[in-house]
């Protein structure tokens with residue numbers, strides 16, 4: 001007979017999913033109710049308001065897409081890009097490459113602005129691209145590039161898009177809840193995130209928000225949106241403010257309980273406190289890594305506190321170290337992607353997993369595995 005699945009208990013310090021707060025797991029296990037039950041409709045309204053708080057926006061078109069971050073990404077492109085549209089895509093890692101593919105799948109033309117992996121998007125290059133392509137309809141970029149650990153200046157980039165009368169499409173999958181995301185202040189037009197990173201919720205939900213300008217673009221579309229499931233006009237009839245919700249799809253009811261709980265936890269802590277906790281734990285980890293003779297690949301002032309990308313020292317077997325951490329310490333850290341595969345480890349300190357205990361545990365496990373010393377004590381001094 002096939003047995004029930006009982007996962008090993010790990011500490012998740014990779015690029016996501018991150019450790020889920022037990023409060024969220026408890027919320028997930030509450031009884032399932034109908035997705036049009038009045039009690040669930042009330043919960044949906046609360047989730048929307050909590051997401052407006054987390055994103056810092058007043059936009060009514062703010063909701064969770066019932067699918068992972070990639071679906072949030074696709075929702076933004078499918079609704080805002082029409083055949084023939086030119087979109088400037090800034091790429092400094094894996095996820096900018098996926099944005100390009102999305103633009104092309106919508107029949108658009110992607111004008112690529114490339115930056116080195118590990119560096120932020122260079123706004124000068126983006127400005128040049130706008131000068132050379134004044135007909136560009138949108139600028140797309142990743143705020144927190146999970147493949148490298150680099151943070152880009154979203155306020156500046158969204159401002160540039162506005163200067164050139166273009167929409168901004170911003171990937172905040174890894175940033176939401178970990179560093180400042182200020183949709184209102186940035187003037188961002190379409191922003192998507194994921195549940196499994198700094199919100200410490202279970203994977204499979206993608207919060208999105210669209211500005212008034214983006215909503216107007218959707219209303220003015222002359223071509224139908226290529227995706228039925230992600231067509232925001234249809235989704236809004238389900239997630240909109242009205243109490244008369246039209247059936248669109250069956251929301252993942254229990255996952256929405258979980259998202260609600262994760263957003264309440266964020267509200268209780270406060271946005272600024274959550275950001276400073278991520279920063280303090282990152283600084284301690286960075287001090288410990290440095291004491292171990294390990295280097296972070298991103299220059300200090302461009303680093304994401306929630307995703308630390310470490311160069312693998314010469315002569316060390318990257319995969320063997322990760323395997324040993326998993327087998328001996330039940331600790332997951334991430335591998336490199338694309339050109340960084342085999343060259344880096346990615347250590348996440350996201351959401352619930354961004355805490356003092358994990359910083360010390362990870363450094364202790366690395367000390368033992370690499371046979372080096374000094375990391376834990378350097379981190380303790382920093383803390």
Ligand SMILES: Cc1ncc(COP(=O)(O)O)c(C=O)c1O
Nearest residue numbers: 068069070095146171173174194
């Ligand atoms: C920056 C970024 N964008 C998009 C995604 C895709 O999200 P998902 O894996 O939830 O589909 C990820 C996932 O790691 C990500 O880090």
